[in-house]
Amino acid sequence: MLKSLQNDILHEAESKDLKVIIISAEGPVFSSGHDLRELTEEQGHDHHVEVFRICSEVMMLIRNHPVPIIAMINGLATAAGCQLVASCDIAVASDKSSFATPGVNVGLFCSTPGVALGRAVPRKVALEMLCTGEPISAQQALLHGLLSKVVPEEQLEEETMRIARKIASLSRPVMSLGKAMFYKQLTQDLGTAYHLTSQAMVDNLALGDAQEGIKAFIQKRKPTWTH
């Protein structure tokens, strides 16, 4: 499953025609994370190492991907499934969705999900989820920053597609430059962050699409991106 997800995310990643990716699921569960049958003693130490290596690779691939990746959640997202939501750039959920990191219930603390969760929500919220294994609702997830937006189930696809279409209508190289720089500066001290992003603004202005965008704005017309 992780390898298939990895392949799908990498598919035509460098194509100018790819502008945005949506990760969604069929049925009442968005993702419940790892199959515990893969984590028994019999599977062995090396297999365990491999499972978490590829899982972390997929989560970092989302971060490092040139286009924004949106999670569309309609149901339960637990353990590495909750990690997947927290790892996407944008997350839209139906109000019936819920989120948990229940590994403690089976004696396996959700340490890798905690990486993404702990960077998305306040630490007291993350620790209560991680230490008790109990779920939070979509509204609580929104309140605490795990989601970008919550809508009624019947509007989920419409709202997600609206955001995706908006992103797809914009310049891909501008979006790529911006997404990469956002994550890069976030962990730097303020001076370094402004040094890096000031340079990024100047580089961005040198792109054809920026000059076209500014010209179109001044001329009060729609821009035509060349990507």
Next chain:
Amino acid sequence: MLKSLQNDILHEAESKDLKVIIISAEGPVFSSGHDLRELTEEQGHDHHVEVFRICSEVMMLIRNHPVPIIAMINGLATAAGCQLVASCDIAVASDKSSFATPGVNVGLFCSTPGVALGRAVPRKVALEMLCTGEPISAQQALLHGLLSKVVPEEQLEEETMRIARKIASLSRPVMSLGKAMFYKQLTQDLGTAYHLTSQAMVDNLALGDAQEGIKAFIQKRKPTWTH
């Protein structure tokens, strides 16, 4: 008071029977922090140094303790009392509780409380509290991440005990490994965080309680932890 709290927190910290700690108070004040009589000129520079040394030691002890520590707040928590709430892993409060860092009113900016507060809530919320000294309500504290949960006063003990009992029903070595790793990875860059936690997942799987938990899950029975 700080030494007594330190001793209580350290009491049987390594015992397999200790699963969770609750810090609570009697009366209408959870804690109002330092006694200002200890901070006068007459007490002298060396005494001031000692007071803040031991205070910081207690706050870091909570962070480094092998079991989750829950603050149960029913009333006012100010200055180092607010710092104590922010330093616990989980915090449950009654809806009549309130929180403040009022040191500026007596000419002593709450700089040490700001360490824990600034890591729990958004910086604009922290700075307004620190610069004006004004209190926030339990609901605002929940909204901004200082608390894990807010309940009516009459349910405070019940809800706190419910969370504590849930944690106490789980495997202690799994919880200890998870809590320590959560804080350790939180300040690392993403690649290092995933490297550390992937290793933690593999180490966790090698514990007897993880294999018992997974077996019990597959066999659809309750696990029996050996801790």
Next chain:
Amino acid sequence: MLKSLQNDILHEAESKDLKVIIISAEGPVFSSGHDLRELTEEQGHDHHVEVFRICSEVMMLIRNHPVPIIAMINGLATAAGCQLVASCDIAVASDKSSFATPGVNVGLFCSTPGVALGRAVPRKVALEMLCTGEPISAQQALLHGLLSKVVPEEQLEEETMRIARKIASLSRPVMSLGKAMFYKQLTQDLGTAYHLTSQAMVDNLALGDAQEGIKAFIQKRKPTWTH
């Protein structure tokens, strides 16, 4: 405009009589950021470099200024205008205000605004704003930590002045020491943060205003600051 703002912020910065600064605007727009006419190809690379150099300088000046700086927002704050709000220590807005980083619409990702925004709100909220360019309401901005407070338009000045007057009634050297230390410790590891702030508490106690404040508290009278 940036140079004028810089001069105003630096005006009598070292005067004992300056206790707090409020940044506000006239009309329906708080600030819409850079003038795109300054960012065309014709203006040239060196001019672009200079624009973002001075912009970042102003944002860091706010951070490093000895007194708290409050943004009072009544209307739209976009791009570098939204960055200005996020860069202030405290931000109070009317409920009709809104906030956006719409650079992507003109092919110029708001990378420098993302520095301040990404340190004020959860990253999923920041990324949705940055990647779609769509606005959030004052209530959403409050919920996510971009604002300290939201009030009806007719109470905006009153509430902002109330906070400003409270800060102005306190000791300036205590406030300066506290503000500087808050930002300094925030990016350190916990041990370093407590080491720095414990020293700051001891230094703060050595100030005349701290001893006056503590004496006044014990004697149940109002303190008289000498700053």
